[in-house]
Amino acid sequence: MRNLKFAEAVSEGIIQGMEADPNVILMGNSISYNSGALGTTCEANKRFSHRVFETPSMENAITGIAIGAAAMGKRPILYHARADFLFLAMDQMLNLAAKWKYMYSGNAGTVPIVVRAVVGKGWGQGATHSQSLHSLFAHFPGINVVLPNSPEDAKGLLLSALTLDSPTVIFEHRTVYNNVGPVNEERYFTPIGKAKIVRAGKDITIVATSHMVTEATIAAEALAKEGVDTEVIDLRTIRPLDEETILESIKKTGHLLVVDTSWELCGVSSEIAGLAAEKAFYHLKSPVRRMSTANCPQPVSLPLESAFFPKASNIVRNVLNMLGKNSSDNIDIDLKDNFKGPY
Amino acid sequence: MLQQIENNEVIDQSTSNTSIQTNIEKELLKNMIWLRMCEETLVKLYPEQEMRTPCHFATGQEAIATGVCQALSQGDVVYSHHRCHNHYLAAGGSFFKLAAELYGRLEGCSNGKGGSVHLTARDKGFIISSAILGEDIAVAAGSAFAFKIDKLPYVAVPFFGDASCEEGSFYETLNFASLNKIPALFICENNLYSTESHIDIRAASGATIHGRAKALGIETAAIDGNNVFEVYNTVKSVLPKIRSGNGPFFLECATYRWREHVGPNFDYNVPNRTYRSKEEQEYWINERCPIKSAKQLLLNNGTVTAVEIENWEASMQIEIDDAIKRAKQGTWPDVSSLLENVY
Numbered sequence: 099m100r101n102l103k104f105a106e107a108v109s110e111g112i113i114q115g116m117e118a119d120p121n122v123i124l125m126g127n128s129i130s131y132n133s134g135a136l137g138t139t140c141e142a143n144k145r146f147s148h149r150v151f152e153t154p155s156m157e158n159a160i161t162g163i164a165i166g167a168a169a170m171g172k173r174p175i176l177y178h179a180r181a182d183f184l185f186l187a188m189d190q191m192l193n194l195a196a197k198w199k200y201m202y203s204g205n206a207g208t209v210p211i212v213v214r215a216v217v218g219k220g221w222g223q224g225a226t227h228s229q230s231l232h233s234l235f236a237h238f239p240g241i242n243v244v245l246p247n248s249p250e251d252a253k254g255l256l257l258s259a260l261t262l263d264s265p266t267v268i269f270e271h272r273t274v275y276n277n278v279g280p281v282n283e284e285r286y287f288t289p290i291g292k293a294k295i296v297r298a299g300k301d302i303t304i305v306a307t308s309h310m311v312t313e314a315t316i317a318a319e320a321l322a323k324e325g326v327d328t329e330v331i332d333l334r335t336i337r338p339l340d341e342e343t344i345l346e347s348i349k350k351t352g353h354l355l356v357v358d359t360s361w362e363l364c365g366v367s368s369e370i371a372g373l374a375a376e377k378a379f380y381h382l383k384s385p386v387r388r389m390s391t392a393n394c395p396q397p398v399s400l401p402l403e404s405a406f407f408p409k410a411s412n413i414v415r416n417v418l419n420m421l422g423k424n425s426s427d428n429i430d431i432d433l434k435d436n437f438k439g440p441y
Numbered sequence: 442m443l444q445q446i447e448n449n450e451v452i453d454q455s456t457s458n459t460s461i462q463t464n465i466e467k468e469l470l471k472n473m474i475w476l477r478m479c480e481e482t483l484v485k486l487y488p489e490q491e492m493r494t495p496c497h498f499a500t501g502q503e504a505i506a507t508g509v510c511q512a513l514s515q516g517d518v519v520y521s522h523h524r525c526h527n528h529y530l531a532a533g534g535s536f537f538k539l540a541a542e543l544y545g546r547l548e549g550c551s552n553g554k555g556g557s558v559h560l561t562a563r564d565k566g567f568i569i570s571s572a573i574l575g576e577d578i579a580v581a582a583g584s585a586f587a588f589k590i591d592k593l594p595y596v597a598v599p600f601f602g603d604a605s606c607e608e609g610s611f612y613e614t615l616n617f618a619s620l621n622k623i624p625a626l627f628i629c630e631n632n633l634y635s636t637e638s639h640i641d642i643r644a645a646s647g648a649t650i651h652g653r654a655k656a657l658g659i660e661t662a663a664i665d666g667n668n669v670f671e672v673y674n675t676v677k678s679v680l681p682k683i684r685s686g687n688g689p690f691f692l693e694c695a696t697y698r699w700r701e702h703v704g705p706n707f708d709y710n711v712p713n714r715t716y717r718s719k720e721e722q723e724y725w726i727n728e729r730c731p732i733k734s735a736k737q738l739l740l741n742n743g744t745v746t747a748v749e750i751e752n753w754e755a756s757m758q759i760e761i762d763d764a765i766k767r768a769k770q771g772t773w774p775d776v777s778s779l780l781e782n783v784y
């Protein structure tokens with residue numbers, strides 16, 4: 099199997115989705131540019147230019163327009179260069195799309211829109227260009243919330259979303275665009291609502307979202323050297339939530355650490371902790387621990403920005419601490435932020 | 442404001458004597474040169490990769506910031522969008538604090554937490570800039586609304602680009618402003634592009650931006666935004682009416698952004714960037730430079746001499762170099778301040 103970059107995998111997913119279903123259309127800002135939405139829409143724009151619609155800046159109305167088109171049988175994929183712009187689209191997504199099937203009891207058809215949104219990180223993205231809104235959206239029944247980390251999942255989850263009746267929002271962390279991995283050439287479907295064990299282990303469970311899967315995997319390698327066998331679960335979808343995979347793992351390891359790219363309070367890390375407390379309490383050998391972004395908006399200044407995110411070295415420290423082991427002060431495993439400006 | 446007229450007196454064009462007129466013309470030119478030299482210094486330093494914050498440079502658009510801010514009075518307030526350095530500086534914001542902000546230092550106007558798009562100089566009347574399109578339009582209207590409630594003679598001014606006029610908040614705000622006759626002066630800098638999208642693919646031909654404001658019952662004008670005297674005189678002439686309760690005014694200023702949307706380069710030097718031609722950019726840079734034309738005019742009519750301009754530039758350069766030096770030597774925020782100012 100060939101290796102693809104994350105962007106290439108998304109692009110291939112879009113192309114195969116468009117080939118398979120003439121109703122799939124693309125809408126958004128920067129999708130028709132040479133740079134093509136981080137490279138994900140260049141090919142679609144070449145092959146299906148009449149189904150790729152560059153739009154003005156109009157997050158609220160374009161979501162409604164996508165919903166209305168979906169009601170007539172289209173399958174719009176909307177793109178947002180930053181997830182933060184979704185705040186302007188929330189009314190249409192949550193008051194209407196997420197409730198459409200239920201409120202009209204299935205009698206008004208379905209509105210299966212797919213919304214892609216990139217989450218910024220690093221290079222002083224700052225407070226309003228860096229937020230991952232997955233926990234927020236996941237609060238609402240009727241919408242699927244997806245966070246791919248591997249290229250393989252990026253393609254498979256997108257293709258699955260294009261077959262569903264319900265609306266889906268996909269959060270693509272900018273950091274996951276660095277990922278390269280094997281991707282099947284066929285059109286395949288990765289189930290939405292199913293977590294993936296990316297590294298099997300027996301001593302502790304780390305449940306991670308999006309880019310934190312990479313951080314957790316790096317941590318797990320370092321922990322292996324300390325004699326700790328870590329199981330890393332890539333959540334992939336947070337609504338619907340795959341309780342079974344998480345609970346099975348806790349039953350096996352007895353320890354749970356959740357690492358997320360958003361905040362703790364009312365966030366998905368709390369949800370998983372709640373799940374463990376409710377349904378795996380007697381299997382836990384230590385208190386559940388959560389790691390998430392600091393309890394403040396994202397600052398720009400470098401020392402503050404780097405203190406803001408959970409990272410591999412801190413994951414290692416937390417795990418060793420949870421297992422009652424000593425950790426050395428210098429754990430030199432953190433990813434270098436080699437991102438260069440301007441953005 | 443940098444060389445702000447410190448009282449609320451409005452200069453009546455017809456009765457103003459020539460020396461006042463000469464002074465203000467010089468100030469307008471001088472202020473534009475200040476903006477240009479500051480911004481271009483940042484442009485030159487940006488590739489050092491030490492300013493880790495996405496910068497939207499506004500080189501070429503100085504006449505609007507200068508012309509508007511020089512016409513304002515103490516008590517008036519200014520808001521801006523992502524392309525905000527000019528507005529901040531024209532309102533009198535400190536260049537040192539801007540540079541320190543971009544370098545992520547404690548001495549920055551937002552103590553390094555905000556970055557390039559989140560500036561403030563409240564004591565100068567520059568309340569904030571924000572990075573989400575359409576926000577500042579509504580927020581400035583809110584400040585104007587407060588002035589109206591308190592019967593204060595002040596005006597609130599949002600600066601924004603043509604793409605902000607595509608957002609819902611633009612229409613909602615203008616309708617409210619018109620309905621309530623609030624003292625707001627809306628300044629649209631139409632530089633033809635929203636990132637890489639020309640206005641022609643974002644608005645139907647013949648549908649002007651000021652026409653949208655007019656349709657909501659707001660008085661408007663569309664002017665050459667690269668002619669600082671036209672900007673200044675237009676604003677000066679409408680301010681008394683706005684202050685006296687006649688309602689808002691909408692000014693569309695035609696201009697052009699010289700550099701790439703975000704970052705220091707000229708687009709024509711960036712591989713694979715084809716959204717605008719080198720010829721078009723060179724036309725605006727060579728034939729329509731707001732500073733070049735103002736300089737020529739004032740030199741020709743003897744208002745200013747070449748030596749005077751050289752002297753300004755020399756002392757500005759000293760101030761700029763000193764500010765950069767101090768900014769680079771600024772203090773890194775301590776990680777203990779990460780959670781400060783959340784509430």
Ligand SMILES: Cc1ncc(C[n+]2csc(CCOP(=O)(O)OP(=O)(O)O)c2C)c(N)n1
Pocket residue numbers: 127155157179183186497523524572573574575601602603604605606632634635636698702
């Ligand atoms: C709500 C929202 N949508 C999209 C963006 C992304 N974005 C940032 S600047 C920009 C273009 C702005 O163009 P314009 O308003 O003409 O101002 P200019 O950059 O030309 O000064 C876009 C689309 C954003 N910041 N906020």
